[in-house]
Amino acid sequence: MRATVIYGAGDVRVETVPDPKLGESTDAVVRVVRSCICGSDLWPYADMAPDPRGQRIGHEFLGVVEETGSDVGSVKKGDLVVAPFMFSDNTCQYCREGLHTSCPQGGMWGYKGTDGGQGEAVRVPQADGTLIKLPHTEDDGLLASLLTLSDVFSTGHHAATTARVAKGKNVTVIGDGAVGLCAVLAAKRLGAEQIVLMGRHETRTNLGREFGATDVVPERGEEGIAKVRELTNGEGTHAVLECVGTKAAFEMGMGAVRAGGAISRVGVPQYEEGPVGPRMFRRNVSVTGGVAPARAYIPELLEDVLDGTYQPGKVFDRTIGLDDVPAGYRAMAGREALKVLIA
């Protein structure tokens, strides 16, 4: 089959690789119907050291089950399924607590011999614990929204829920990328009253407004913090959803959060140390979030996507075929595209 392999910074290729086949009795093979490129794929695309062996890539996909191992019971050949961005057994202690990202049987697509999502098909380990069955549809818009359950909408929801967003709370979302916009949507869904979106790309922030942002702050740093405070009676917001991952974004979050509030980070931190000193302490600010256990959230979010109440698939602003994936990376890295769908 054809699949995407990254060989180093800026070097993404679509190549012929071995067809996936069942290994363990708990495996399934899924033919990919929709996948996409993630903002977090851009980190290795920016700085991966050259590796002649290459690394399979892509962790968001939905598709049709082609084959299942003898121990797989929850999905069968022909089912339309979505996969979270990490696989997991859904039976261990961590999975039962809803922290599927810490499942000892789990892992990330593309690593340790697993397939990546940006390919024609994927061998799915722990298929019963990983895949979620969807009703069949050929509606492009619905397929796009269902695909966001794999990562960005679930990740936005993780940010919102760990930061205790609830009815009547006010929220700052840092970052107008796909995760940031999905965090706006998730905050709206959880009842946030005021949602301040910090971002400076007007087409993106416009979608943010459509998703529920009540205010847009293009300023950054101290100036951005001052704007958020101005909008919140000088206090900052109960929740800050940090959807970027840079230290500057985290620092901005510390300035924008209300005393007693929480900053939830869902952008992978690109720093080892951050400002968690006396100022945070005196104000009883919490730092929470992390890698989103999408598997835990999909059943709940799925209903609202299926009935059309929420359309996170609007974050896709470009659709390409598999062979155009290298161009898709270039477009996202160059900020010409917000999020690229592979169909």
Next chain:
Amino acid sequence: MRATVIYGAGDVRVETVPDPKLGESTDAVVRVVRSCICGSDLWPYADMAPDPRGQRIGHEFLGVVEETGSDVGSVKKGDLVVAPFMFSDNTCQYCREGLHTSCPQGGMWGYKGTDGGQGEAVRVPQADGTLIKLPHTEDDGLLASLLTLSDVFSTGHHAATTARVAKGKNVTVIGDGAVGLCAVLAAKRLGAEQIVLMGRHETRTNLGREFGATDVVPERGEEGIAKVRELTNGEGTHAVLECVGTKAAFEMGMGAVRAGGAISRVGVPQYEEGPVGPRMFRRNVSVTGGVAPARAYIPELLEDVLDGTYQPGKVFDRTIGLDDVPAGYRAMAGREALKVLIA
């Protein structure tokens, strides 16, 4: 009256100062019956720059109301009362949320012209919002335990509750000072199943065991982390209550916490930046805690202290008179005393 004044590192004096009197109609004057020296008083005692004006000190006291302003309704002359370590109005938005430490009308004893607790009497601003009436008692043990509501027991409870300690959870408490020991007691009270106390002073850790610690780990750093993991199936504990405030303690907490768990800090951080990078993120660890809103917790904790179920007053291992306060500081700084009661 006589009261304690700190003039710089190592320079604590008991002096004659003006008698407190009512200023605002919301004030009360309280004659101090018990006060004490706090571990956090040792920070200025260690490093305060010399200041010839001096600074009143002490933030834990209980006493008898001597006089009340015309707008004070909840306490009256002759009442025995305890004061949390910060005053607050108990009516603002923050107080209503239980975050009395962020009350705009609030403040810390000894600052901005207020009296410190280590003196004969205190003018109490916002008396209705601050003071909590106690039943009269002359029982020394009970008075000592009631005094811990002012700070250390409430602070231990803040650590435990913000780190989501609950029935069946396991907990690491870092630090065998008075707050650490009270955190053990608070974790026990909230139903923790396993409580690992990290400390190396045997008389203190023995009291920790009496308070509910199931394991004691004297090792520090990587060795200490390894011990906690050994005791918890390699996973670490759901909650880490960091009751020291050094960067080393925070780093140890990061190593000892279970994926999905929380580190609550109640020791004032003596650092500006800490390890909050990808490792914390991948494991979905939260950092929480801060300055404890003792006022919010006292009503709940009071009942269990009054009926003798919990005896946090056992943290006091030395009792002195007011004139001996300088010697009390020396004893605590030299670790000859765990916590010094002033009676």
